[in-house]
Amino acid sequence: xxxxxxxxxxxxxxxxxxxxxxxxxxxxxxxxxxxxxxxxxxxxxxxxxxxxxxxxxxxxxxxxxxxxxxxxxxxxxxxxxxxxxxxxxxxxxxxxxxxxxxxxxxxxxxxxxxxxxxxxxxxxxxxxxxxxxxxxxxxxxxxxxxxxxxxxxxxxxxxxxxxxxxxxxxxxxxxxxxxxxxxxxxxxxxxxxxxxxxxxxxxxxxxxxxxxxxxxxxxxxxxxxxxxxx
Numbered sequence: 001x002x003x004x005x006x007x008x009x010x011x012x013x014x015x016x017x018x019x020x021x022x023x024x025x026x027x028x029x030x031x032x033x034x035x036x037x038x039x040x041x042x043x044x045x046x047x048x049x050x051x052x053x054x055x056x057x058x059x060x061x062x063x064x065x066x067x068x069x070x071x072x073x074x075x076x077x078x079x080x081x082x083x084x085x086x087x088x089x090x091x092x093x094x095x096x097x098x099x100x101x102x103x104x105x106x107x108x109x110x111x112x113x114x115x116x117x118x119x120x121x122x123x124x125x126x127x128x129x130x131x132x133x134x135x136x137x138x139x140x141x142x143x144x145x146x147x148x149x150x151x152x153x154x155x156x157x158x159x160x161x162x163x164x165x166x167x168x169x170x171x172x173x174x175x176x177x178x179x180x181x182x183x184x185x186x187x188x189x190x191x192x193x194x195x196x197x198x199x200x201x202x203x204x205x206x207x208x209x210x211x212x213x214x215x216x217x218x219x220x221x222x223x224x225x226x227x228x229x230x
Contacts, residue, residue, distance in 0.1 A: 001047065001081070001084050002043065002078065003022055003048060003051075004043065004048045005023030005049075006020065007020060007021040014068075015159075017066055017067030018064070018067065019065060019096070020058075020061070020065055020069070022049075022068065022069070023039060024070065024075045025044060025047075025072070026039065026073050027039065027072055029074070029102070029124075030135030031134050031199065032133075032135050033165050033192050035193070035195040036072070039072060039073040055087060055088070058088060058091050058093060067095070067117075070085070071098035074099065074100050074102065075097060075098065075099065077103070081106065085110060095118075096117065096120065097116045097118070097119050097120070098121075099119065099147070100122050100124075100144070101122070101123070101147030101148065103147075104143050104146040107119070107147055107150065108150060116156060117157065119156055120158070120160075121148070122162070123144070123160045123161070123162050124163075125162070125169065126174070127180060129168050130144070133168045148180065152183055157185075158186075159188060161188040161190055161228070162189055163192050164189055164190065164206045165205070165206060166203075166205070167202070169214070174217045177218075178218045179221060182221040182222070183221070184221070184222040185223050185224065186224040186226075187222045187224070187225045189211055189215055189228070191211065212227070215227060
C-alpha cells in the first residue's frame with residue numbers, strides 16, 4: 001500500500017461514524033477539478049505511512065474510532081488493497097471506500113466478501129461529458145457504468161457524488177446524469193473550490209442557486225439529493 005496521508009479524526013467522511021481517513025497515492029483519471037493533484041499526477045513512490053504504522057495507530061484507537069475511510073487518489077489501484085482492508089476489518093473497524101468506479105471487478109470482490117460497509121462513488125458527469133470531465137479524450141465509460149449498476153443493485157450501502165463546475169455541468173447534463181443513476185439511494189452535489197493545486201485551469205464555481213436547481217432535477221431520479229460544501 002502506498003499511503004500518503006492520514007487524517008486522524010473525521011466526523012464528516014464516514015456517515016454516522018467517528019473515523020479516520022487514509023489517502024492512497026495514484027489515480028487512473030485526470031479530472032481537471034481534482035483537488036488532490038499531488039496524489040494523482042506525480043504520486044511519491046515511497047509510502048509516507050507503512051501498513052504497520054496504520055495498523056498500530058488503529059490498534060491504539062480502538063474504542064475511540066469505529067470507522068476507517070479509505071480514499072485517494074483511487075484506492076482500488078493499490079495491488080494489495082483487498083488484503084489491507086482485511087487486516088483493518090480484523091481489528092473490528094467499519095470501512096468506507098471511496099472510488100471512481102473504474103475497477104468494478106475489484107469493487108465487487110471487496111463488497112461481496114463483506115469487507116466494506118459503505119461505498120462512495122464519484123460520478124463525474126453525464127455520459128457525453130465524461131471524457132473532458134476525467135481529462136481523457138475518448139474515455140470509455142463502460143467500467144464506470146458497470147460499477148454504477150452494481151451499486152444500484154444494493155449489495156452495500158452507498159452514495160453517488162458529483163463535483164460540479166460550470167464547464168462540465170448544466171441543467172441538461174444533470175438531467176442526463178440523473179437518468180444514468182436513476183433509482184439511486186442518495187446523491188450528493190459537491191461544490192467545486194479552487195485549492196490552488198488543481199490538475200486543470202480555467203474552471204469556475206457553480207452558484208448555490210444553480211446547485212439548488214441541479215438538486216431539484218436530481219430529485220426526479222434519486223431518493224435523496226443534498227448539497228455539500230456550500
